[in-house]
Amino acid sequence: MSILLATTSTDLEDRIQRATSGHVLSIKGPLPDRPEELLYRLVGSPVPQVVVLDAQASSVQALGLAAGFAVTSPGTSVLLVSDLWQEIGMDAMRAGVLDILHPSAEIADIQVALERAERVAQLRGQPQTTAPTTVDPTTATVAGGRVISVVSPKGGVGKTTVSTNLAVGLAKAAPQSVVLVDLDIQFGDVANALNLEPEYQLPQMVRGDAARDTMVLKTFLALHPTGLYVVSGPESPIEADGIDGEMVGHLLDQLAAEFRFVVVDTAPGLSEHTLAAMDRTTDLVLITSMDVHGVRGLRKELDTLDDLGMFTDARHIVLNFAENGRGLSTADVRATLGTDVDLVLPVSRSVPASVNQGIPLLQSSMRSPVTKELARLVARFAPPVSTGRGRHRRSWVGAR
Template identity: 25%
Template sequence: MTDTTDNVVVLDSSIEDALNFDGLRLLAVASSQEARISIETYLKGYEGVEYELLNQREFEQHGVTVNAEIPDVLVLEVKDATDAEVHIEAIRAEPELEFLHICLLMKSPTKNAIVNLLRAGADDILSLTPNEIELSSSLARSTVNRAVVGDDRNAASRRRTIVFIHASGGAGATTLAVNSALQLQKEAKRFGGNACLIDLDIQFGDADLQLDLPMRSNLFELVKSPDRLDSRMLENLMIKGPDGLHVLTSPDEPLPFDALEKSTVEKVISLARRHHRYVVIDMPITLTSWTDSVLKAADCIFLVTQMNVLALRSARRLIDTLQEENLGGKSIMAIANRYPSKGQGRKISIAEAEKMLRVSINTTVPSNFGLLINSLDQGVPAILQQPTSKYSRTIDELLESASAKPATQKKRSFGGGLFKRGDADV
């Protein structure tokens, strides 16, 4: 980020461009006098920064807020690496603090300590008395990230995690997940970010085939060394798909579902959410020890079913099972996939299906056997093959419904005019 010549530190252009800190909220926690003096000296010189400076005891009573709002940056003095890890774990465990930029102040950290703390979730590690260049660089990085995710201060509304589940094989959930992820990648690029698709069917997942990817992710690395998991490792495991979509595929060889620890899956999702504007997760049919963790992390849960008695009965049983779990008040949105048109003959109506499921059917996805078979055979998703088809427009509608916020939040369009297409159909 910087270059030193004759003991003069020069910021590169990316930092210089990001030195506008207007509206930045910062909470600094420092107990030692030297750290407090250093921080306050420089913060007073940053116009537009709203900040509070607390000691450790005040921090424990005050919490992570600035004027009752979550800050953009936390500058935290820690005694050692162990103390730092305790703080990071507690902070990252809170969903509303998931995207908080954490800057640690440490006295003489070792190289190993720095690596481990970055893996644990810290964003920067600075000296105990950071100079203006160090602090400016860290604030600039937080500002760049803030610009990528937009001006909305509510971290939960910046990014979305959408989970597709299904109660029976052949429901078409993976196909919907793949096409949705590609459409969200297009949307994310408008804001300078990206989307990712996580295939958690680690036994028989086939998202890679639908995207015609050249290889699969080596998830054995997660199984063998879950403690090594950090942002860099996760990104290295992901495969680049069409339009820059990042994909964590299922492995080459099937894994037992308990091979992935619950804590590992939770960390995968947390890291993915921090670095991707949209996260789409395709779940296996089997219920696992980590199913509830995935669903609790979701902003939207889509249950995909077909419109026949066997599929609807399986879907009803899955809904009953999931509703017995505490999902944090999240609702399950049902999708009727491969819904036949009038000319194709309908046997079960939407009203009858909703009565069987005891939940509303959110979206009906039209049956288009020819398009989807051709898509699967060629490894080119339908939304790329025929972006103006009725099927593709239904994906838009599906994602619009996923943008709905809880009643306590203001509803905001998921992308405005992006999802408005032409009138062409297949």
């Protein structure tokens, strides 16, 4: 890996050197205005795969320089070092920045971000024709981001509630490295569930410049206060016309190449779009409510997956709206499904209140049995965020 670091901080230089075992070229002094001025100091060496810009002295200067690299050297991955990711996150994304590292990020976090930046730089240097059309679930966490699809054979089981809380919980563990896709393209409600009014929706992201250029796509994403990026569904079913499975698959391929986690909220059943998502999925979250029709429908879906040999080791079964006195017990559900249930979400009055307010439970940090179970679902994919003294929450865009 070829890495260029531009900084005035001796401490940052030391930690980047330790993270790379000394394999980094460091340039001291304030940031220049143009990439050419920085690269000139390499004395004829090849353009580095990864450029790390210390934005602590001037975010504006660093963002301008990053935007310059996006134009003059689009194959180079640019990382910023800043503790202002919430303030500059959207501007950084528009400037083509791949990651934002906290100034006090741990060595392991720096290594993860740099390794991912190298992979992205290598992918950008390859012809478009070599890009994979499907994701192998056994290797997807190496070749790209983890794609988690939330599915159910029927509606009304709380898929969007689970999807938004899962995505928000992951974003709290890895800010700006998670994107949530509303794939219920006719009646999706992710934007309302997150209290967002996005400027762009799914139709604009699967067509035109966004479909051709991932950098353009990233500027179309809505940013949630938790650091979560969102692809919202169309404003009306009419706008969904013409969006096919191939478009959806291409969008997910683009996002998986840029983000650590891609959470997909699907429509009920197995539509063309859901099947396209499942072709790219590394983990499947299957949801049923505590009623006979829902449980039997999920059993049929599990049988179908078994027949196809799909997701045998990557299924997460969630029983929602669980309560006593509904005619079925958790044991009945397990017996009907022929497998264990991984998580049981109890009925809670806090859920509809959360949905109506557009504030997911894991965003508000409300303590309740259902919140505890949702946090357990998040922990299946990412470890809990450390809040101990002297520890810094991970803060990077799309880091693996």
